[in-house]
Amino acid sequence: MPPAPLSVFETLESEVRSYCRGWPTVFDRAQGSHLYDEDGHTYLDFFAGAGALNYGHNNPVLKRALIDYIERDGITHGLDMGTTAKRAFLEAFQEIVLRPRDLPYKVMFPGPTGTNAVEAALKLARKVKGREAVVSFTNAFHGMSLGALAVTGNAFKRAGAGIPLVHGTPMPYDHYLDGQVPDFLWFERLLEDRGSGLNQPAAVIVETVQGEGGINVARAEWLRGLAELCRRRDMLLIVDDIQMGCGRTGPFFSFEAAGITPDIVTLSKSIGGYGLPMSLLLFRPELDIWEPGEHNGTFRGNNPAFVTATAALDAYWADGQLEKQTLARGEQVEQALRAICAELPPLPRQHAAGSTPGQPGPGASYRGRGLVWGLEFADRDRASAVCARAFELGLLLETSGPQGEVVKLLPPLTISPGELDEGLRILARSVHETA
Incomplete structure (x- = not known):
């Protein structure tokens, strides 16, 4: 069937949509792991809101907590005022996340988005x-804001700033x-010379x-x-x-996994659990x-996000099982991607980045950790x-990489083995049918 009409998006919404x-x-x-369009088609989600939906769509545990909070007229907009929702989140975050990892961080709510957290981190450093x-x-x-763009590498995104990024x-x-x-x-040579x-950096x-x-x-x-380099050279590690x-x-x-304790950490996307805007800045x-x-910021106190964030911590991080499952x-x-790459015919090596011309090379390669993988x-x-x-x-699925050369796999962490296998079969078929 043809896609549903998109006329209002095409005529009214900005060309910036992607x-x-x-x-x-x-x-x-x-x-859960599926989306449904208005025509009834089903889509398995290996995108997860660009990583904002680690616990899937409309997770029933988080949804119940959110509905209960709204129905009792809980605070929605709280700036940085003290609220019961914020207190519950901070207590759960300390007891479930920070204390077991011996992380001494203070918690700051800089605004609702990831780039808000990055801007605050740079400003603090x-x-x-x-x-x-x-x-x-x-x-x-x-x-995508100016400070964050200044430490972003992608030329296309940097160009959108319209001014020098310094x-x-x-x-x-x-x-x-x-x-x-x-x-x-x-890096060391530049610091020494x-x-x-x-100039001596404030942070990395x-x-x-x-x-x-x-x-x-x-x-x-x-x-x-x-x-260790940051410690020796008096630079903060973000x-x-x-x-x-x-x-x-x-x-x-x-x-x-690296056994390091950064000076500053930025969190957003899935910290709210339900896809609600929320970000944190953690620092010594x-x-x-x-x-x-x-x-400060008007929307740094998104209390419904505090509610779903707390529910996510209680449901998925109190017993350590989600890490093992992921x-x-x-x-x-990894096994599926290895099989896909093994079946692809080699291409002339000059088509692959950083390779020697004239010698055959792999048609694709893969890399990742946990439940984030790329097929290049x-x-x-x-x-x-x-x-x-x-x-x-x-x-x-979406692409990533400076030239969009990587297929990015980012399914919900709560995806079942069967759903994951189904998606990987579709990926293998898509690779085969685009040869």
Whole structure:
């Protein structure tokens, strides 16, 4: 059947819209790992609200808590006032997340979005250190406002700023130079050389897994080396865990596997549990030098999000089972991706990034952790074709990477083994039928 009419979106809504172009239908309802359009078609969701729906759509446990709160006329809009909903969240977050991990962080509510948290992190780091420069990494993505764009690598997104993006310096991410030089050699040299042009940075901001950048996974030893470099050079380490936190890689925080404790952490997306806007800034107590009201925002007290966030912590993080389940599901994904790549014919190596011309290379490769995976094609146009075919077959997938060359898998953490297997079969069919 043809897609549902999109006339009002096409005539009234801005040209900036994007996801609806790849999924040309009108969605009406959703439950668990599925969405349904107004014509009754069913779609398995390997997108999960760009990582904002780790617990699936309309999770019944979270929905019940939200409905009960609304029906009793609980506070909806609270700025930074004390409310019972905020208190319950802070107590649960401390008891279930921070204390068991021996994390001493103070909690700040900077505003409802991830980029709000990043802006607050950069602002705090500069305030603490009294310096302007911040180091980021190649292919990083940290948000769409000006400060966050200044530490984002994607040229298309940066160009949208319309003005120079200053006080940010990119460094090579893990694997960026294919292991040809020691880790942080360039970074260390610039810091040591008074003629390098790099001002002493206030902070370094990093994603342990770069989602929008192409599912680039940093090694634990690389992250530990970065943390040690920051300590030695008097720079704050900021981990952007907006998409990879809340269990996406297995543990609640994506940096746990590396055994590091960042100075500052940003959280958003799935911290609210239900897809409701919410973000957190976590930082060491000694960094809490804010003056009252020095950083604020009208919607930083989204109490319905506090309610669903608390319900999510109680339901999924009190017993540690979700982490084990996510790692098991990740193994299921990895096996499927390995089989897909093994069946693809090799392409001339000159079509693959960082390869030697004239020698055959793999047609695709995969990488990931937990339940975030990327399938990268040597043919840069292939990923978009695969996602388009998957949509026709009832699976929602998006691309990532600087040229959209990676198919990104981001299913809900609550997905069943059967649903996951179904989606992986559709992916394999989509790859086969776009050859």
